Amino acid sequence: MSWFIRFNKPFDVLPQFTDRANAESPRRTLSDFIDLPDVYPAGRLDRDSEGLMLLTDNGRLQAQIADPKHKMAKTYWVQVEGEPDASALKALRDGVELKEGLTRPAKARLMDQPEALWPRDPPIRVRQTVSDCWVELVLREGRNRQVRRMTAAVGHPTLRLIRARIGDWTLDGLEPGQWDSLSMPALAPSSSRKRDRRPRR
Structure with a gap:
């Protein structure tokens, strides 16, 4: 059986199954929540950061979702200092x-606080003298800590970051730490070049 699952990653959980860097005092990882082979x-x-992760034991599907060349849209809910x-x-x-x-060009808009938003543990640090608001960002690339660096560059540091959607898949119905199984999507055609079938001389 092939697995394709969505997971609502809580804050302060490493996005991997082992913590080799802290073997003596390991931090929480995906293995604290997901017990499936080869996913x-x-x-x-x-x-x-918090929110949606997709996991699979199918290497082609994993590459298709993760590879920036496919430009799969990812939607983030971002709580920032001030109001852009x-x-x-x-x-x-x-x-x-x-x-x-x-x-790359992105979509950005102010939004209301997401409905049924779970409390973060620990809560964000609130400063009474500084307001905050929520921004929805839709990106089609995945640079290191990109959302945080983008909001900081326009003068509004990120306080809380939740990924709400990857392509057609959303967080709907998942509490932090929960996962469920999805139907395997159709795979894009392989990008490998066809062999030259002309007869050799």
Whole structure:
């Protein structure tokens, strides 16, 4: 049986099954929640981020979801300091200059706090003198800590980050730490070149 699952990763959980860097005092990993053989994440989600991860034991599907060349859209709910104005939102949409270059165009809009949002453990640090709000960001690339760096670059540091959607798959109905099994999606045609079948001379 092939597995394809979605998982709601809690805050402070490593997006991998082992913690080799801290063998004597290991941190929480995916193995604390998922006990399936040969299942691996299709893409990462930082330890201090929450939300949707997809995992599978099918290598082609894993690559299809994780590989940036497929440009699969990923939707994030981002709680930021302050409230981005029109120019900040435009910068997020048009591209933000990071040290490795300009980010690809994205979708960005202000949003209400997500409904039925679970409490984070531990809670974010709240400063009474600084307001905050929620932004929805839709990206089609996956640079290291990209969302946090993008919001910081436009003057609104990220306080909380939740990935809500990957392609057509969402968090709907999953509590933090829960996973469920999905139907295997159709795989894209292999990108490998066809063999030259002309007879040899």
